Structures are given as structure tokens and as C-alpha cells.
Amino acid sequence: MMKAKGEAEEDIVTSHYEDLVRTIESISAHHLLVVGDFNARIGSEDAKFPFHVETNRNGRQLLDLASEKDLDISSPYFRKKAGKLWTFISPGGTKYQLDHVLISKCRIVSARVRLSLRKKKAGPRKKQYDWDLFKSRRVIQEQYTIEVFNMFQPLQEQEPDEYATDRYGRFIKATEEAAESVVPVKKRRRKTRHYEDYRVTDGRDELNRAYGTYIKDTTEENRQVYCLAKKKLKETYIAVEEEDLNSKIREVGKAHVNYKHGQSWKLINDITNRKTTRKGKLEGSTQEERIENWYNHFKTLLGDPPSITEEDEEITSV
Incomplete structure (x- = not known):
């Protein structure tokens, strides 16, 4: 960051830019950024899309600095509206472009990108019931109890000798159907920014x-x-x-x-603002290749026989 003198004497301006050159030389040439109020006007004969028509004395000094230290003046580099170019307005209402940004020249990095437009099929979304509302509403609790009883009890009387596992499965099914019939679904709340x-x-x-x-x-x-x-x-x-x-x-x-x-x-x-950890994905471009990778992984992990020096070796219990 720096600030230049506006109407200073020639020797003061020269001394200022000499100090600036020494400062730039003391910094690594890569990723260099010089931002400041240079009091410099860049004209159309020296830049592509400037705000001013002519270059003033400080503008000439700035151009010489950029040329000497191999820097680019980014302010007039791209076409912009006139209202986006000026950086200072005088008490009389005159607008100027006096502040500039100097950047080091970088090598262009190119890459070849290939997009995959395949969409991963998502399974059906499980309903989220509002159990907090269920706990606070006695009417919903009573309706839920009646629904579970009506769905479970008649079959219980018809098959008194069924296995406990089958009875438990019917009970789970009765609770799920009762929840779908009676318990309200939780409303998704949109996060307000x-x-x-x-x-x-x-x-x-x-x-x-x-x-x-x-x-x-x-x-x-x-x-x-x-x-x-x-x-x-x-x-x-x-x-x-x-x-x-x-x-x-x-x-x-x-x-x-x-x-x-x-x-x-x-x-x-x-x-x-902590994000969830990224979950690793199994390598493989096709399903068959991924299955083969899984098979080889567990074959290596579990397929080798245990290393036992003596057949009668006693294994310590844990």
C-alpha cells in the first residue's frame, strides 16, 4: 500500500519512486501486488480503457515503474462503464482515476476439463414424522394407540400360536402404518439467510x-x-x-x-461453519470394476491363513 504526493516538486516525486522501487525489489517477484493512491492519470495513448484522455506527470512515472519492474497496471486493463472507472471526486465535482493496482505478470495456466453428466440415482426419501408434535398432542397419541391396536390385535387373535419373530414383525408394520395414518410429517424449514x-x-x-x-x-x-x-x-x-x-x-x-x-x-x-468430512469413494469406472476392487481388498485382508508356527500352540483367551 502506498500514497504518492499530488503536486510535489520533481525531486520529491523522483525520490518517492526510487524508494518504491527499492521496496519492490526487496519482495519476491511472484504474486506481487502494489495498491495505492498514485495521484496518476493514465491517458488513452498509454492504456486500453482509461478514464482520462492524457497522461500526467505522475502517470508517466507510474508507467515507467511498471515497465522497469515488469508489472501490469490492472485498473485500465478491462473495458468498464465510466461510473466504474473514477476513484476520486474533488470538492468541485470533478472525477479522476488516481488509484491504481499493479500486479506481477503471471504465466497462463491451462487445463483440459471433461464433464460427466451422469446423475446418481437417489432412493426414495424416508418420511420424517414430527414426533415432538406427537409428544405434545394427547389427541394424536390416542388416535395412534387406537390405530396400532386395530391393526395388530385382530391378527393376534387369529394366529395365537405364531412365532415371536413373526408377531414382532407384524407389530412393527402396525406401528409404521399407524404413524403414516395419524402422525403429521415434519415440515421442512427453509434456512433464512x-x-x-x-x-x-x-x-x-x-x-x-x-x-x-x-x-x-x-x-x-x-x-x-x-x-x-x-x-x-x-x-x-x-x-x-x-x-x-x-x-x-x-x-x-x-x-x-x-x-x-x-x-x-x-x-x-x-x-x-464447519463442513462435514468428505467420504471416500471406491475407485472404479464401472460397477463390475468396483466389485472386483472390493473382492480383491477383502481377499487380501481375510483370505490369508493365520500364521501359526506350531499346530499345538495354545491361543490365549481374551
């Missing part, structure tokens, strides 16, 4: 209006209104983030008290 909060959207709309007014009429009063709207939006966003964080912390405490440790860790991972 911070930027979707009504306070943030209102602040963003207010900021856009203030910015539009400032672009049309670049007065100091409009600039102050624009800066105030930007500050207000930032404070609102921080407040929404803090409210969401405090709410999740309370939910973690509540889940811990109720011994819902899975829910607690899910909330903690959400708070810390």
Missing part, C-alpha cells in the same frame, strides 16, 4: 436509492447521505448476525438439557 432479513433488504434498498441520487448529482450533501446509508446497512447486518448467533446458542443449550446431542453438534457445526 442474513441478507434476506427484512431489515437488511430495506437498508439495501435505501442504500441503492442514495447511491443513485449521488451518481446523478455528486454534491457533498448527497455523498454524506450515501455514506450514512452504507454505514447503517453494515450496522444492521451485524445486528442481524448477532441475533441469529444468540438464538443458535440458546438452542444449543436447550438441546443439551434435553440430551439431543446430535442436534447440539449440528447447531455447533452451523455456528462455526
